[in-house]
Amino acid sequence: MSTLTLSQSKPVDRPQIKEKYDHFIGGKWVAPSSGEYFDNISPIDGKAFSKAARGNKADIEKALDAAHEAFATWSKTSAAERSRVLNKIADIIEENLELLARIETIDNGKALRETRAADLPLCVDHFRYFAGVIRADESSISEHDETTVSIALHEPLGVVGQIIPWNFPLLMATWKIAPALAAGCCTVVKPAEQTPTSIMVLMELIADVLPPGVLNVVTGFGPEAGKPLATSDRVAKVAFTGETTTGRLIMQYASENLIPVTMELGGKSPNIFMKSVGDADDEFFDKAVEGAVMFALNQGEVCTCPSRILVHEDIYDKFMERVVARTKAIKMGHPLAEDTMMGAQASNDQFEKILSYLDIGKQEGAEVLCGGEKASLNSGLETGYYIQPTIFKGHNKMRIFQEEIFGPVTSVTTFKTTEEAIAIANDTMYGLGAGLWSRDAHELYQVPRAIQAGRVWVNCYHAYPAHAPFGGYKKSGFGRENHLMMLNHYRQTKNMLISYSKNKLGFF
Amino acid sequence: MSESKTIPRVILSEAAIDTIDTLRKRFGTDLMFHQSGGCCDGSSPMCFEKGDFKVGGSDIWIGKVYGCDFFMNKDQFEYWKHTQLTLDVTPGRGSSFSIEIPMGIRFIIRSRVFTMEELENLEPTMTGEEMVEKNLL
Numbered sequence: 001m002s003t004l005t006l007s008q009s010k011p012v013d014r015p016q017i018k019e020k021y022d023h024f025i026g027g028k029w030v031a032p033s034s035g036e037y038f039d040n041i042s043p044i045d046g047k048a049f050s051k052a053a054r055g056n057k058a059d060i061e062k063a064l065d066a067a068h069e070a071f072a073t074w075s076k077t078s079a080a081e082r083s084r085v086l087n088k089i090a091d092i093i094e095e096n097l098e099l100l101a102r103i104e105t106i107d108n109g110k111a112l113r114e115t116r117a118a119d120l121p122l123c124v125d126h127f128r129y130f131a132g133v134i135r136a137d138e139s140s141i142s143e144h145d146e147t148t149v150s151i152a153l154h155e156p157l158g159v160v161g162q163i164i165p166w167n168f169p170l171l172m173a174t175w176k177i178a179p180a181l182a183a184g185c186c187t188v189v190k191p192a193e194q195t196p197t198s199i200m201v202l203m204e205l206i207a208d209v210l211p212p213g214v215l216n217v218v219t220g221f222g223p224e225a226g227k228p229l230a231t232s233d234r235v236a237k238v239a240f241t242g243e244t245t246t247g248r249l250i251m252q253y254a255s256e257n258l259i260p261v262t263m264e265l266g267g268k269s270p271n272i273f274m275k276s277v278g279d280a281d282d283e284f285f286d287k288a289v290e291g292a293v294m295f296a297l298n299q300g301e302v303c304t305c306p307s308r309i310l311v312h313e314d315i316y317d318k319f320m321e322r323v324v325a326r327t328k329a330i331k332m333g334h335p336l337a338e339d340t341m342m343g344a345q346a347s348n349d350q351f352e353k354i355l356s357y358l359d360i361g362k363q364e365g366a367e368v369l370c371g372g373e374k375a376s377l378n379s380g381l382e383t384g385y386y387i388q389p390t391i392f393k394g395h396n397k398m399r400i401f402q403e404e405i406f407g408p409v410t411s412v413t414t415f416k417t418t419e420e421a422i423a424i425a426n427d428t429m430y431g432l433g434a435g436l437w438s439r440d441a442h443e444l445y446q447v448p449r450a451i452q453a454g455r456v457w458v459n460c461y462h463a464y465p466a467h468a469p470f471g472g473y474k475k476s477g478f479g480r481e482n483h484l485m486m487l488n489h490y491r492q493t494k495n496m497l498i499s500y501s502k503n504k505l506g507f508f
Numbered sequence: 509m510s511e512s513k514t515i516p517r518v519i520l521s522e523a524a525i526d527t528i529d530t531l532r533k534r535f536g537t538d539l540m541f542h543q544s545g546g547c548c549d550g551s552s553p554m555c556f557e558k559g560d561f562k563v564g565g566s567d568i569w570i571g572k573v574y575g576c577d578f579f580m581n582k583d584q585f586e587y588w589k590h591t592q593l594t595l596d597v598t599p600g601r602g603s604s605f606s607i608e609i610p611m612g613i614r615f616i617i618r619s620r621v622f623t624m625e626e627l628e629n630l631e632p633t634m635t636g637e638e639m640v641e642k643n644l645l
């Protein structure tokens with residue numbers, strides 16, 4: 001295939017990044033007990049740009065020591081103070097947004113326009129949201145009779161373990177850290193080994209804001225650092241975002257320690273376009289076309305990637321012609337160039353896996369409407385991990401319709417009736433996200449209710465505001481992030497059942 | 509049809525054989541695989557020390573590769589059963605508890621659609637629970 005010659009604006013400057021980062025434990029930078037560091041490779045060019053500490057069980061234990069020590073104070077710190085700290089973190093992220101956006105792009109490979117406009121502003125929003133909700137949060141009280149009162153009071157769970165994925169390194173860390181700290185927990189965070197740097201730059205910026213030990217970050221490989229954290233009998237809860245086998249393994253460990261977990265395990269999200277979408281060629285039609293192309297956001301490395309397009313057969317030609325044209329117009333290029341629309345996949349193994357799915361899709365007989373190959377870019381990007389945004393046409397039993405490819409790949413099929421659309425939408429192991437596009441007021445309510453998914457975007461897609469609960473049905477996990485209900489996944493209830501009667505019961 | 513002619517559902521590459529040999533030596537134990545689904549490192553095979561991952565009635569044993577039992581979730585198998593899987597390795601850095609990750613490589617699956625003839629002559633499968641009951645693990 002031909003190599004794409006880049007005709008675009010120059011990449012912005014790379015910020016200064018340290019040669020290596022230690023663990024962040026107890027408010028200090030702590031060298032790994034192994035003495036070893038591993039290369040962090042940028043997906044932009046496949047080259048190492050920094051090193052991360054290779055953590056192990058001893059480092060996790062140190063972090064747990066620090067977190068337990070801090071918990072004695074942090075759990076009793078006033079809501080006003082915890083709120084102030086979270087707001088301060090939000091302010092610091094906002095003040096350093098450009099720096100963090102650039103580092104996130106180097107670490108993950110996604111285009112700068114996305115880290116600037118989505119990842120980092122959403123981090124700011126989430127910290128502010130949880131700073132706000134704990135000021136309005138109240139426990140409950142019930143008077144059972146005139147001398148008996150029950151107080152149901154929230155208490156933080158304790159020290160928690162949080163395992164972060166690589167697709168939105170800072171934002172996914174924020175989704176976990178903000179509610180845990182807001183609830184009064186202390187945390188030990190294990191970032192993904194593909195993206196261990198951006199969070200350490202954030203720790204440098206906020207190191208003095210948090211009391212030592214409240215937030216600890218240990219980098220390293222899953223089997224060496226993640227497993228000791230997930231199996232530890234010194235954590236009160238484990239929060240995990242990732243895939244199903246590791247999710248099950250973490251639940252297996254949690255069952256041994258009898259602790260709760262929250263899981264966000266991915267999806268195969270249907271994006272449904274009802275017949276009325278094609279009633280006019282207007283602004284809404286244009287918005288729906290963009291909604292279908294949202295599969296390319298974040299190079300498709302999103303648990304809710306709209307990776308199945310279900311379109312009414314009567315509007316298929318008209319709609320998909322526009323969707324394919326819009327997809328072909330996606331500008332690939334250097335992730336740090338301001339006009340790049342889609343960047344690099346996050347790692348080589350991810351890149352190889354996506355290519356293997358492009359292969360199986362073709363073998364199963366799916367028609368390639370656009371893309372279908374790796375993207376060969378020049379100008380220093382020859383060794384980066386780039387894939388063309390791809391649309392397959394096929395049927396829902398194909399593996400490309402059933403498995404999370406986690407790349408810029410979507411598969412389209414048609415339906416004749418609303419019932420058929422719902423049946424196809426629900427014919428999946430997963431139930432995380434879904435989209436429903438319609439001009440019909442009845443469908444706008446009834447179809448989303450029939451879809452077995454935790455988040456149904458109606459006439460929109462890929463919005464993640466704090467204040468809207470997000471989480472899975474079916475094999476997509478459980479727990480609701482981005483919302484005050486997440487606080488209760490980091491708390492337990494102390495019930496004080498009080499008698500104000502001076503009279504004995506008379507039993508004894 | 510004789511037993512020896514059945515078509516395996518999962519095979520492996522030379523590179524995967526070398527990696528399994530290295531891991532066996534390093535951990536001093538037999539290994540197992542469980543095919544993952546879902547996001548991030550999903551849709552990738554996970555390698556564990558034998559017995560570390562508890563299988564049950566919701567898992568399907570689809571065969572042995574180079575002496576290692578290979579499992580997949582039952583629901584997922586429904587969509588995969590018409591394809592032959594090849595266990596391979598690629599340079600990379602997965603994020604999961606799969607034990608080869610610190611070596612800077614990652615097991616991956618390549619797939620091929622079975623022919624109609626092969627589909628009639630595939631190795632039988634059983635659930636993880638049956639494997640436990642028959643003391644095959």
